[in-house]
Amino acid sequence: MKHTNTAPLISxxxxxxxxxxxxxxxxxxxxxxxxxxxxxxxxxxxSNDGTLKFLETIPQTxxxxxxxxxxxxxxxxQGFRAAKGEFIVLLxxxxxxxxxxxxxxxxxLTNIPSVGIVGPRSNFVIKPQAIPSVPYNTMEDMHKFxxxxxxxxxxxxxxxxxxxxxxxxxxxxxxDKIGGMDEQFNPGYYEDTDFCMRAQISGKKLLVADDVFIHxxxxxxxxxxxxxxxxxxxxxxxxxxxxxxxxxxxxxSTIIEREKPFNVKRHFVPY
Numbered sequence: 001m002k003h004t005n006t007a008p009l010i011s012x013x014x015x016x017x018x019x020x021x022x023x024x025x026x027x028x029x030x031x032x033x034x035x036x037x038x039x040x041x042x043x044x045x046x047s048n049d050g051t052l053k054f055l056e057t058i059p060q061t062x063x064x065x066x067x068x069x070x071x072x073x074x075x076x077x078q079g080f081r082a083a084k085g086e087f088i089v090l091l092x093x094x095x096x097x098x099x100x101x102x103x104x105x106x107x108x109l110t111n112i113p114s115v116g117i118v119g120p121r122s123n124f125v126i127k128p129q130a131i132p133s134v135p136y137n138t139m140e141d142m143h144k145f146x147x148x149x150x151x152x153x154x155x156x157x158x159x160x161x162x163x164x165x166x167x168x169x170x171x172x173x174x175x176d177k178i179g180g181m182d183e184q185f186n187p188g189y190y191e192d193t194d195f196c197m198r199a200q201i202s203g204k205k206l207l208v209a210d211d212v213f214i215h216x217x218x219x220x221x222x223x224x225x226x227x228x229x230x231x232x233x234x235x236x237x238x239x240x241x242x243x244x245x246x247x248x249x250x251x252x253s254t255i256i257e258r259e260k261p262f263n264v265k266r267h268f269v270p271y
Contacts, residue, residue: 007037010102011085011172014093015075017045020054022094022217025139027058029096036102041082043075071186072165077271080180085172092166094217095122096139098146101212105169108157108209116204117170117196119163121149124218126164129208139215146213156210161252163206165192166216170199178202178262180271184243190236197244197252198269202262 012030016023027040040061044052046069055063064078076090087106091097101120108118123134131149136142178198185191196206241247244255259267 008087009085010036010038010087010089010106011041011079011083012038012089012091013041013043013076013079013083014091015043015045015072015079016047016051016055016093017069018047018049018051019093020047020049020051023051024054026091026093026095026097029098030091033097033099034102036106038102039083039085041079043070043078045069045071045075069187071183072188073181073183073186073191076165076191077180077183080172080175080271083172088170088172088175090165090168092216095167096142096215098143098150098213098215100150101214102169104150104212105209107155108207109169109171112205112207114203114205115207116174116199116202117163117168118157118207118209119160119169120167120209120212120214122164122166122214122216124216125166126162128158128160129164131213142215146215149213150211153210157207158210160206160208161200161256162193162196162249163208165195167214168192174199174204175271178267179269182243182269184239185236187232188236189233190240193249193252194240194243197256197259198262198267200256201259201267203260 014026040058042055042061043064043066044055045066052065055061062082064082080088105118105120109115119129121129121131123131134145136145181191182194185194200206246255
């Protein structure tokens, strides 16, 4: 699709670490269902399964190849530095986007000035973004479900105090205000919660676009090693609690109010 020079550029940032079959499915869905003016920024964390060779064939894509795995936060920060767009989407490589996904999320973000980050609904995601029981078993049925769900919930959204990093949309200008991802949470877990908290401390709201459904295969990076996943969740939970002087995520709203106003020395994370 041709775009005018005035169409804002959206940088879609994807991290990869093997799982080539998921990456192919994800990127195929992006080109099929994204009408907006976009660039792909892909950070590959030391794949050895042919992912890099595949990425070289994809148009309008900038690829950063890491020889070592720099984790989710580290890779995101590389993507932030490389992104040229006015808007940024963080998107897991084990997702499948659906018709109209980006336009509807952009509407949520731009129609209300106080909104800082927007996320979609999904089958595999934290509450309350999750749709607990989805009625599909194939991708064809998934797209049908997503379309019907979108019509039923057209232009609906709701506020939350946390969003999953599997799919987030925000203005690049937000990074100038709150910084990037905190790399103390590498290789994964809690960096997205930390990012969302800092956005809210800065005065921005988080919204779920209720009319956008994106399929998420879920935790593909850690599926082969559940013990490792549990380990990182525990370690980063402790880091998160220490950083924010809390004992449980249920206290997020209290912490956010306690930490206001935004203090650059305490809350900004250089990237």
